Amino acid sequence: MDLSDTIALLNIALSLELNHILPQIFYIVSQATDRVLATGYTDKDGTHWELSRDKLSRVMAGRKRCIICAKQSILKTMLSPLCESKEGCLMRLKNRRDGTLSFLHEDTASLMGAAWIEPIGLCAPCTRLHTDICNEERRKCWERLAHIFGLVLEVVRPVSSRQVDNE
Numbered sequence: 001m002d003l004s005d006t007i008a009l010l011n012i013a014l015s016l017e018l019n020h021i022l023p024q025i026f027y028i029v030s031q032a033t034d035r036v037l038a039t040g041y042t043d044k045d046g047t048h049w050e051l052s053r054d055k056l057s058r059v060m061a062g063r064k065r066c067i068i069c070a071k072q073s074i075l076k077t078m079l080s081p082l083c084e085s086k087e088g089c090l091m092r093l094k095n096r097r098d099g100t101l102s103f104l105h106e107d108t109a110s111l112m113g114a115a116w117i118e119p120i121g122l123c124a125p126c127t128r129l130h131t132d133i134c135n136e137e138r139r140k141c142w143e144r145l146a147h148i149f150g151l152v153l154e155v156v157r158p159v160s161s162r163q164v165d166n167e
């Protein structure tokens with residue numbers, strides 16, 4: 001699926017009131033390029049899909065909050081107490097942290113996991129520690145996605161007066 005299609009997916013989910021999956025859809029939509037988010041896109045059938053101003057604001061604000069979550073994970077980098085190569089791991093962690101933080105502002109897939117850790121060549125205990133830290137921070141963010149995208153009030157469906165009258 002092209003990320004552009006997620007705008008159609010979000011609009012369909014909203015129209016069908018699929019509130020329980022909206023946080024995840026908002027997150028996926030936030031991965032689309034700024035141009036697609038701002039102008040929408042036209043699908044193969046010629047239907048033009050775009051975000052309302054309110055939804056665009058939610059996506060952009062949520063994307064910023066996701067990036068902050070990812071930064072918190074990266075800022076927690078430290079050597080494992082069981083580190084097998086303190087000098088090497090310290091240098092690799094510092095280089096990776098500095099490099100990642102320098103482009104993180106444009107990394108829209110900030111919650112996509114700990115895949116960045118393995119290739120940097122840390123010792124096994126440090127790799128395990130940072131994979132655990134990254135996964136834990138990502139889990140916390142996933143649990144907060146409804147808050148991150150300002151959806152908490154929409155996810156809880158209010159009881160209508162008609163429902164109350166019928167009970």
Ligand SMILES: [Zn+2]
Pocket residue numbers: 079080082083084085086089122123124125126127
């Ligand atoms: Zn180490």
